[in-house]
Amino acid sequence: MAAVGATPAGTGLLGLGELRLSRPATKTQWLALTASLALGLIGAELAWHHPLSAPLALAAWGAVALLAALFWVKTPLLLFAPLPLIGLAPWSGWITFEEMDLLVTACGCGGYLAYALQLNARDRAPAWRHALAFSPAVVVLILALVLSTLWGVKRGFDDAGGFVFGWYQGYHEAMNSVRNAKALFLALVLLPLWTAAAAARPRGFSRGVLLGLVLALAGASASALWERLAFTGLLDFSTDYRTTGLFWEMHVGGAALDGFLMLTLPFALLGLLRTRSPAHFVAGMAIVLLAAYAVLTTFSRGVYLALPLAVIPLVLLADAQRRRAASGGPESSHIDSTLGEVDAPLPRLAKLGALALAGAFALAAALVFTGGGYRGLLALLSVMVILLAMPPSLWRPSVGQRLTAVIMGALLALLLGALSWALSTAVPKAAYVLNVVALLCCAALRWRDVPGQTRPVYVLLVTTAWFWLLTTMVIVADYWGGTAGRWTSLAAGVALGAVWSAMLLEQRLWPLTSTGKAGWRKRALLVAGLLLVMAIVAALGGGAYLRDRMATWKEDGETRLTHWEDGLRLLHGGQQWLLGKGAGRFVTSNLYDGPTHYQVGDYRLRRDERESFLALTSGKHMQGRGEQFRVSQRIDAPAPGPVTVTVVSRTANDAHLALQLCEKNLLYPENCVGTQMGLKPMRAEGAAPDSPGQWQTSKVQLGTVPAMGGDWWAPRFVTFSMSLNTTSARVDIARIAMHDAQGRPLLVNGDFNREMAHWFFSSDRYHLPWHIKNVALHVLFEQGLLGLALLGGAYVLALVRLSFGRGRDHPLAPAIVAALIGFGTVGAFDSLLDAPRIGFVFFTLLLLGLGLRALPGEGVARVA
Structure with missing residues (x-):
């Protein structure tokens, strides 16, 4: 679909308000119209057979198709945003077909119709604006993967005794092959439309993908929050309850929520790093923190491992993009630098200070929570927020004046702390009130900062107030946890006080030298990091369930290895190893050919x-x-x-x-x-015993x-x-x-x-009989070594293209790389691709990774 919105001479136009329509004139447009009609028929048929309400399903399908026609460039937004919330199988009984199929057909029908009729047409896009283009070798690879998947479906039909259509078949019947394989084909259905959208409006298409996946993450995380509120409580980390959200695919176990979080979270993090709008930043921060809570409550060791393995490449690739954009050299001549100047790398001493600060906080959080509980942890957070907000003017006085401020401030704070402790023992709840008063004093002093002026007295006041806030943190922990809270929080306070004193005396240790919007954004990101560390500490320290799971990793690993061996024994003969046993046949193979304890x-x-x-x-x-x-x-x-x-x-x-x-x-x-x-x-008289x-x-x-x-x-x-x-x-x-x-x-x-x-x-x-518990082995079982080699080759090629190749400067490249890495890490411990919604997002990102490339004037342009 290289020709986007072409309007040949002699073609009649129909005016519909501000909309302009034109009859299809090119072969591509006629193909788009055919695709629209075909998807319309399929979607209407599916909606008409919806178990809950055919009229409502038809109305919803039509509304989405209309929106897709009006905003066809933004169909990724329409498609991804509701995806985690529309799995109605527990109410409908549908598992082969589901609401995602209706959504894809509606978006395809409306989008292809808009393209065919040139709705809101634009001029023909030149070749250099094809932001999604596939080389001949990649096209051959995709076609080979399609043929392998189709062959796997055929082998699945044969293994099930032949194809028999049914609306409500289960895991053992032929339609399960369709359910397991459809994700790739649903992604391919929309690929030509999105190729045209990326050529017509590259930035709009990229923003649609990003925003759609961020909203999808928000929906999945909100469902996790609801589930914890309804069934366990927000802070209960001891109950044997792993969050599933609204992912019905986990009705026989699995990691659908885990995989979805890892596929979408990188896009929210990228948006958070890229946006310059305060409103967008606050919204993005809220979504990321909500997602962090969802990640934590999966209690999945695979997710905990996948998160750093995905985030580190994301940050490195995004930073490399910005540096190439700012370099202005020949290599970056096609890269837009609208993100502004790139921060200079931290000096060695500043890096040492950042590590000391992070280590002191992590240690303090562990100590304070042990004795002071959630209240002590909250008081510690207030201490750190004020610390991160310290103004640069504090370092204008001389070293001697700053040393005096540290010594005098510590002594005055100790006096205020002694008076506060005495008051807290005499008046109930006074510890909390004093902590709030100290926090307000620190905030007021920060507000009274005068940048560029040397004020030794101001340094003394700020230091005294912060040390007093630190003592009230100890008092809160002592009031709540008694002796244990007192001594653990006191040790934490001493460590933090020592780190801050060293940084105030030696400015080169202070890592937060940026000022203005960039400085406050960096501090806000650090506060989010503090909250994440606190959540991890609370989950580990306050939740026996997570500790138990961490303690049994070795035994669980041995069980998983045995399960993989049992699963591979179900493949018989060289043909099954080469071509697989067929899509969707693992559960049935276990039922009839597996160990007795796997026959469910x-x-x-x-x-x-x-x-x-x-x-x-x-x-x-x-x-x-x-x-x-x-x-x-x-x-x-x-x-x-x-x-x-x-x-x-x-x-x-x-x-x-x-x-x-x-x-x-x-x-x-x-x-x-x-x-x-x-x-x-x-039995009737004379009936057979069986x-x-x-x-x-x-x-x-x-x-x-x-x-x-x-x-x-x-x-x-x-x-x-x-x-x-x-x-x-x-x-x-x-x-x-x-x-x-x-x-x-x-x-x-x-x-x-x-x-x-x-x-x-x-x-x-009882989940092991339902999944082989590894993505690679899942593909091997269903499509054989040939299918595994094709999918593995496509996966590696996408990572290489977006990390080092032609696609590395596309705005979405860092997030797609991180998503694929996170998916692969979680997929090392679970099948994932046997959940169609997860497979659809994965294959969509994989196909985008094989074709996206940066355009002149786009590069790392903001997409948030």
Whole structure:
């Protein structure tokens, strides 16, 4: 799509207000129109079959298509922003198809239509403005990867016994091959449109990608915040509860949220580094801190490792871009330098001071939290914020005057601290009030700074106030934690006081010499870093769960190695090693060919001569409460009181059917009531011993249900589930109904006449049989060594292009490199690509990495 918005002579124009439309005139435009119609038909068909509401789905799909037509250059924004919030599988029962498919088809339909009809047309883009262009070698590589994926789908169909279409198939049927492979094709569907958008308005397209992924990060992080508020509390780091957000793909474990955070967080960090708008900076800082909380509550050691491995290249590549932009040499003649001057590198002593300051704070945070808890940690933060805001005028007096200020300030602060401690012991809560008063005094003195004037008395006052603030931090820790808080915080205060005194006496140790907007932005970033360190200290010091996970890394690593070996044993013969076993076939291979303890439960929808029924089976492994395979449905909160369940079922052998009603997001049930039904086979006289038996109706009460649903500001989902608490059992369920104390029916599609609409499934605690737990091994299993080599080659090539090649000066290059590195690190411990939403974002960034290049006048231009 090199020809963007061309308007050949003789083509009629239709005026629609300020919009200008033109009939397709070129072959490319006719192809775009064809693509628009095809995506429109597919999207409308999907929307019409949406399990929750076809009219609403059609209306939403049409609205997105219209927005995509009006703002076709910004379709990445329309697509990425809602992505973490639109997974409705726990309500709809859809897993092969989902709302992401509707979103992609709507954006493609509207975007290609706008291109074909030249909506808001622009002049033809010259070749030098093609910001997204693929070399012939890259095109061949992408086509080879597509063919490998298609072949994997075919092999998956064959392994499943042939292709059979279905709207509600599970992990063992043919449509699971489509589910596992569709992410690459969804990304490719939009690639020609985005190639045209990047040529027409390169900066607008880049900003759309950046803003879309930042908003996606905000949505994912907000869902994590809601989940913690609703189910654990914000500061509970001891409960065995790993955040999943609204990523339904984690219903059988996995790391969908982890992968999504690592794919999107680098773009928020890049925007934070690039923006010069105070409002944008504050918004970006809020999103990054919210994301840091989400990262922390994943309790994922892979994410904790991936974060520094991704952030370090991001900062280095962004800094290298700015330096090339500022150098003005021949190499940077095509680079825009609108970011302003690049800060000079820190001198050696300043680097030493920065390390000392960071080390002193990390040590102080650990000591203060140990004895002073969250209150002491908050007081420590106020100390550090004031320290980072120290004005440059403090170093104008002579060394002797500054030494006098340190000594006299320390003595005066000790006197004020003694009086404050005496008052805190006599008056309840006075410790907190005194800390606030000292903080306000420091802030007022900072406000009264006069830059450029030498004022020794002002230095004395600032030093005294800060040392007093430091003593009130000790007092707060002592008031809350007693003797332990007193001595640990005192040690922290001595360390911080010594570091600050050395820096005040030797200015070359002070690392924050920048002034103006650049200086305040740097200090704000450092405050964010302090908050992150505090969060880590609080999680490690106040959360037994994270400490336990860190302590068991060796045992978990050995388990993971054994699991990888078991997974690779499922590949038989050279052909499967070369070409793979087929997309989406790992779970089924485990079920039939894996170790007994990996043979988990399943469900299938069957039909006899009269009606549809659900065939529910249990696994062969040891089953506890969390290991049972569950079929569930999200329902409205029932009225408090008794809940009655009526089940029409049959079984060939004795089995126990567990029925449960819980407040539950995805994996962790809370506030449950339930019962267990003992089912026995009922056979007609003369029937075979292994016959399924006759249908029988059972009616049970789950018990008295308390008020459910949570608070309005942190609602809890209510889920009904059924499972078998008997090893190697099968129960057929023809109908199931549930009524609350007011007689209201709570279940939808209880007769399964709409197949599995509204029904979902999960394995809450038993996850290994569902994933091979490594991205490379996942690709190897599904597409063989050939597919792994193709995807690995594309991955490495994208990193090289954006780090050292032609794409290194594109505004998005540092963030894409960091995202791919973070994804690869998390993917070393989990499959990731078996979650289509995560795979879609990954393949989109991978394809962009293979084609993006910097343009004259763009370079490191701001995209935030």
